[in-house]
Amino acid sequence: MDLLNDFTSYLHQQTKSEITVKGYKQDMKQYFQWFHNSYGKECPALYRENVLEYISFLKNVKMQNAKTINRKISSLSKFNAFLIETNKQDEFVVDKSDMLKVQTSYASPTKVTETEVKQFLQNVLESSNKRNYAIVVLIAYTGLRISEALAVKLDDFNLQTGECIIRNGKGEKQRIVLFNSKVILSLREYLKVRDKYTNSEHSPYLFLSKKRVRLDRTVVNRIFKNFSDSVTPHQLRHFFCSNGIEKGLSIHEVANQAGHSNVHTTLLYTNPDQAKLKSKMELL
Numbered sequence: 001m002d003l004l005n006d007f008t009s010y011l012h013q014q015t016k017s018e019i020t021v022k023g024y025k026q027d028m029k030q031y032f033q034w035f036h037n038s039y040g041k042e043c044p045a046l047y048r049e050n051v052l053e054y055i056s057f058l059k060n061v062k063m064q065n066a067k068t069i070n071r072k073i074s075s076l077s078k079f080n081a082f083l084i085e086t087n088k089q090d091e092f093v094v095d096k097s098d099m100l101k102v103q104t105s106y107a108s109p110t111k112v113t114e115t116e117v118k119q120f121l122q123n124v125l126e127s128s129n130k131r132n133y134a135i136v137v138l139i140a141y142t143g144l145r146i147s148e149a150l151a152v153k154l155d156d157f158n159l160q161t162g163e164c165i166i167r168n169g170k171g172e173k174q175r176i177v178l179f180n181s182k183v184i185l186s187l188r189e190y191l192k193v194r195d196k197y198t199n200s201e202h203s204p205y206l207f208l209s210k211k212r213v214r215l216d217r218t219v220v221n222r223i224f225k226n227f228s229d230s231v232t233p234h235q236l237r238h239f240f241c242s243n244g245i246e247k248g249l250s251i252h253e254v255a256n257q258a259g260h261s262n263v264h265t266t267l268l269y270t271n272p273d274q275a276k277l278k279s280k281m282e283l284l
Contacts, residue, residue, distance in 0.1 A: 010082045027075035048093040066100040108273045110242040112235050120231040134190035142177050143240035143258035146233040153204045159184050169259045241269040
């Protein structure tokens with residue numbers, strides 16, 4: 001579909017991450033499929049009436065939750081902006097008021113316990129792969145997103161000072177994160193064997209694969225799945241935030257380390273997790 005290909009090129013020109021581009025494309029593919037199923041033709045442009053009908057379809061037929069629907073509305077809004085900027089359409093037909101109101105969850109997003117994380121880290125350690133252990137420790141004790149961890153280059157960090165610059169955080173924002181002794185030790189041990197990787201001399205990246213100059217996120221996800229069904233890179237990031245607050249870091253310190261643009265996101269981690277909340281409810 002030409003429109004979708006043009007939209008993809010537009011997103012790349014805006015330097016959107018591959019994950020973001022993939023999400024927008026998937027949402028728009030679903031909209032185009034719905035349009036074709038409904039009207040028996042290809043979607044030529046966005047119309048207000050169609051957008052509202054689609055939102056109703058997502059709510060009442062697909063029974064999707066508000067957060068999912070809002071994400072798809074956001075994708076439609078981005079597509080609308082693309083159509084206008086490329087002179088394919090004259091007006092905005094997606095409005096901010098179309099977004100569904102969502103009550104923020106009270107429970108912490110963290111779904112893994114400190115014991116589960118420590119067991120996971122120990123199992124990776126005992127597998128005797130220093131690269132794998134270094135990357136899981138890095139995420140667990142810095143709160144880095146997986147994309148940020150894989151983008152770290154050798155020149156980005158200093159193990160003497162325990163500092164690392166994240167050059168391409170969410171929203172293209174840079175920040176400095178700090179390494180604790182666990183991270184520093186695991187990285188030092190990994191760096192001792194890094195030169196054994198095929199492309200070590202030609203890659204500026206910290207984490208390498210056996211065949212490529214940079215470790216791929218699909219490989220990392222597979223590593224996690226080999227050792228746990230519940231601990232994921234994103235859950236380790238959640239764990240860092242809640243663990244940091246429990247261990248005495250301030251809200252602003254955790255927000256800075258994790259790269260949260262809104263401190264209200266960090267505040268969620270001060271709440272009990274779902275299991276603790278249910279336990280408290282039983283006391284009523």
